[in-house]
Amino acid sequence: MILLPCAWCGPRDAAEFHHVGEAVPRPDPRTATPAQWRAYLYLRANPCGWTVETWYHRMGCRRYVTIERHTETNEIRTATVAGAAGPAEAAG
Amino acid sequence: MQRSTNGHRPGRRRPGYPARYSAFALLRHGLTHQDWPPAWQPRPMKASYDVVVIGGGVHGLAAAYYLAANHGITDVAVLDKGYLGSGGSGRNTAILRSNYLTPEGVRFYDRSIKLYQRLAAELDFNVMFSQRGHLTLAHSDASLRTMRWRAEVNKIEGVSSEVIGPAEIKRLVPYLDVSAAARYPVLGALWHPPGGIIRHDAVVWGYARGAAALGVHLHQNTEVTGIDVAGGQVRGVRTSQGDIATRTVLNATAGWSTLISDMAGVALPIQTFPLQAAVTEPVRPFLGTVIVSGTLHVYVSQTDRGELVFGASVDPFTSYSMRGSLEFIEGLAGHVLELMPSLTKVRVLRQWAGLCDMTPDFSPVMGRTPVDGFLTDVGWGTYGFKAGPVSGEAMAECIATGRTPDIIAAFGLGRFADGTLVGEKGAAAVGH
Numbered sequence: 001m002i003l004l005p006c007a008w009c010g011p012r013d014a015a016e017f018h019h020v021g022e023a024v025p026r027p028d029p030r031t032a033t034p035a036q037w038r039a040y041l042y043l044r045a046n047p048c049g050w051t052v053e054t055w056y057h058r059m060g061c062r063r064y065v066t067i068e069r070h071t072e073t074n075e076i077r078t079a080t081v082a083g084a085a086g087p088a089e090a091a092g
Numbered sequence: 093m094q095r096s097t098n099g100h101r102p103g104r105r106r107p108g109y110p111a112r113y114s115a116f117a118l119l120r121h122g123l124t125h126q127d128w129p130p131a132w133q134p135r136p137m138k139a140s141y142d143v144v145v146i147g148g149g150v151h152g153l154a155a156a157y158y159l160a161a162n163h164g165i166t167d168v169a170v171l172d173k174g175y176l177g178s179g180g181s182g183r184n185t186a187i188l189r190s191n192y193l194t195p196e197g198v199r200f201y202d203r204s205i206k207l208y209q210r211l212a213a214e215l216d217f218n219v220m221f222s223q224r225g226h227l228t229l230a231h232s233d234a235s236l237r238t239m240r241w242r243a244e245v246n247k248i249e250g251v252s253s254e255v256i257g258p259a260e261i262k263r264l265v266p267y268l269d270v271s272a273a274a275r276y277p278v279l280g281a282l283w284h285p286p287g288g289i290i291r292h293d294a295v296v297w298g299y300a301r302g303a304a305a306l307g308v309h310l311h312q313n314t315e316v317t318g319i320d321v322a323g324g325q326v327r328g329v330r331t332s333q334g335d336i337a338t339r340t341v342l343n344a345t346a347g348w349s350t351l352i353s354d355m356a357g358v359a360l361p362i363q364t365f366p367l368q369a370a371v372t373e374p375v376r377p378f379l380g381t382v383i384v385s386g387t388l389h390v391y392v393s394q395t396d397r398g399e400l401v402f403g404a405s406v407d408p409f410t411s412y413s414m415r416g417s418l419e420f421i422e423g424l425a426g427h428v429l430e431l432m433p434s435l436t437k438v439r440v441l442r443q444w445a446g447l448c449d450m451t452p453d454f455s456p457v458m459g460r461t462p463v464d465g466f467l468t469d470v471g472w473g474t475y476g477f478k479a480g481p482v483s484g485e486a487m488a489e490c491i492a493t494g495r496t497p498d499i500i501a502a503f504g505l506g507r508f509a510d511g512t513l514v515g516e517k518g519a520a521a522v523g524h
Contacts, residue, residue, distance in 0.1 A: 001418065015419060019409035021363070035509055042361035042452050042508045046350040048412045071364075072412040 005079040008061040020054040020064070022046075023082075048072055054082050113216050131297060132304030137311055140337035141169040143491060144329050145344055146316050146352055148172030149181035150292070150477060151469050152344035153299035154484020155491075156308045162485070163492035166307035169338075170300075171331060173315035177296035180346040183446030184477040185369050185403040187382050187393060189226045189287035191253045193242050196502040197455070197516045198249040200482055203499060205286055207481035208295075217298030219290055220396065224381055226287025227261065229431075231276040231387040239282040246284075256283045264381055267432050275430060276387050287382055289393050289401075292477060299484070319355040319466070326356065326465035339465045340491055347412065347447025349470035356466045360457060361508045362449045365406035366413060367474055368420045370443035372435075374398030388427040400438065402428060406448050406474065416443040448473050453513035458487065458503040459496045467491060468505065475516075 002014040022044050027036050045051070052068050064082035069075070112129060121128055143159060145152040148170050159165040172178065188208055190201035212219045230236040239255050246253035258270040261281050270278045304310055311333065318330035319341060328337045343352045353360045379394040389405040404424055407417070421443055428435060450473050451457060457471035469487045472479065486500045496504065502514050 014409070021410060034511070038509055038511065039359075043359050044361075044363050046360075046363050046410065048348065048351055048364075071410060074411055074413050074415075 002074055002076075004055060004065075004067060004076060006057050006060060006063075007065045007079055007081040008063055009057065012057070012060055014055075016057060016059040018056040018058045020056055022051065023054050023066070050077065113218075131301040132310060134312075135309045137169070137309070137314070137333055137336070139335075140328075141309070142167040142338065143169075143340045143342065144336055144338045145170045145342045146329070147179070147344035147346070148176040148300070148310060148312065149179050149344065149346065150177070150296055150299065150480030151181075151346075151472070151483050151487075152342070153296060153303055153310075154480050155342055155344060155469065155487040156484075157299045157303040157306070158485045158488035159491060160303060160306035160308055162488055165488075165492055168303075168308045169336065170303065170308060170310050171314045171316060171329070172310075172312050173332075175312050176300050176310065177293060180446045180448070180472070180476055181292060181296045181480070183369070183444060184292060185391060185393065185401050186289045186292040186477065187226070187287070187384075187391065187403075188221070188290055188478045189284055189382075190251050190478075191226065191228070191242055191246050191282060191284040191287065192516060193238070193245060194455075194514055194516055195245060195249060196514055198246055198251055200499055200503075201475075201478060202249060202251050203485075204479050204482035207485065208290065211295065211298065211481065215298035215302045217294060217301060219294045219298055221288065221290045222396070223286055223288040225264070226284040226382040227264065227384065228282040228284070229261075229278050229383065229385040229387070230280045230282070231278060231385065233279070235386060236280050239280065242282055251284075252286055253282055253284045256281055265379065265383060267378055267434055268383065269431060269433055276385075289382060289395070295477075295480065299480075316352060316355070319352070321356055321463055321466070324462070324464055326463060340467070341465060342467045342469060342487060342491065344469045344487070346449055346470065346472050346476055349449050349468070353461075353466075353468060353470070356461070356463050358461045358463055358466060358468070358505075360468070360470065360505070361452055362457070362471050363410050364412055365409070365448050365450050366411050366445040367404070367406045367448045368416055368424075368443055368445045369401065369403045370416075370421060370424060370440050371395075371402070372400040372438045373441050375400070375438060383431065385427070385431060388430060390424060390427040390431070392428060392431070399441070400435070406450065407445075412447060414445040414447065416445055452508070454516040455514035456483075456503050457505050458483065458500045459490055459505070461505055 003011040004014050005011050066082040067079045068077040156168045156170045190205045192198045230239050243253045243255050262270050315332040320328040326341050350360050350362050382393040384391040391403045449471050451471040486497045489497045
């Protein structure tokens with residue numbers, strides 16, 4: 001079992017969370033080119049190592065948290081609240 | 093209904109190809125235990141090759157083999173950071189089928205099945221292909237509708253597929269619970285007679301032996317650390333065992349494909365997810381077909397040794413970790429017992445994980461890239477093993493002729509920029 005430190009609920013089973021993934025800045029739809037928009041939709045860094053990503057605590061406080069995780073060992077380093085309104089894609 | 097070909101069909105016999113495996117040779121070696129020749133010999137790494145294939149799995153080895161066999165390009169090196177077949181090729185559940193949903197997908201995988209059918213004869217290596225039939229169960233009206241759709245697409249493409257009802261399913265698999273009392277009652281199934289299982293290690297070893305016999309160099313424990321690109325053209329590959337000058341590099345890795353492509357400056361729409369599988373202790377043969385349930389996220393087959401092999405859908409978050417999890421085996425056991433309650437006493441021997449490169453449309457990324465000389469055969473998600481031969485054949489043609497073969501034209505990297513995604517919802521155990 002992997003424990004994720006929810007900024008609101010404390011350490012909880014990762015099964016309670018939905019993995020949103022790498023936070024990708026959302027381009028302005030009024031000015032973005034189709035290529036920029038599709039890069040936003042499809043391209044992710046997919047690193048093998050430490051990465052900063054968003055998780056949604058769907059079976060808990062239902063808030064978004066930003067977690068730093070090592071993708072090869074699944075070690076967790078830091079966790080913070082992801083913005084007041086959640087990640088950009090949720091607010092969008 | 094069941095038939096087994098074992099691939100012993102007349103194949104092409106190549107000049108200079110070692111025909112060492114025969115019943116007589118087996119008997120002689122078995123009696124004397126002497127002179128067991130190695131299947132292939134390691135060669136010293138050269139400073140340059142015409143083609144460097146990164147990834148010594150079924151895709152990379154097949155590409156190298158077909159480059160040599162079909163196009164006479166033998167100055168080829170296959171690099172693997174571990175041993176041959178140490179990645180997805182040795183971690184999949186060895187299921188072969190071609191009953192996909194899109195015409196592009198059906199044509200592509202059907203070609204692969206046809207190559208697999210004659211692979212044992214072509215490579216002189218028993219790959220133990222058993223075309224025992226493949227059942228995809230439908231537990232809802234929606235999935236039954238998709239089954240009918242898939243069956244019709246398959247028939248148009250000349251692939252044998254039929255929707256059958258619970259009575260027929262019960263006849264094929266007597267141990268399956270098809271009663272209406274089940275939590276997810278079985279309403280029907282897509283019956284695909286050409287589907288089956290194969291010995292995946294033998295496919296890897298057969299291609300490795302065939303490629304090496306035709307002059308391809310295989311370098312194990314050779315990790316790629318960098319790719320040199322100058323002026324938009326590949327110039328070489330840097331490895332843990334030394335540098336190689338080359339103008340053509342094929343990325344045939346799985347799991348780590350984005351890391352390799354990043355070295356060449358090519359961004360891929362791929363995320364790496366682990367997929368876990370498990371195997372039980374051997375039991376008497378009772379399961380003659382492959383059974384898949386998308387609703388229950390499980391697929392089951394029985395090997396020739398009697399073990400039950402289970403696979404599932406990918407883990408719920410991206411990772412490069414290949415450790416098994418208790419959540420997986422708990423969920424899997426529940427789903428298997430839902431299908432076959434009589435298996436309660438069967439013990440799981442081991443579980444493992446492999447890495448799956450998931451693309452947004454469940455189709456691979458094949459062909460040339462914006463960097464000249466850098467080709468990809470990646471994004472194989474949960475369906476890479478069954479596509480090994482056709483991918484190798486198509487990528488070899490792409491490298492040798494410089495043109496993208498029609499059979500992989502739909503799978504180019506450009507489709508993500510153009511918005512022409514393929515949408516292969518017939519992929520294995522995809523939650524949709």
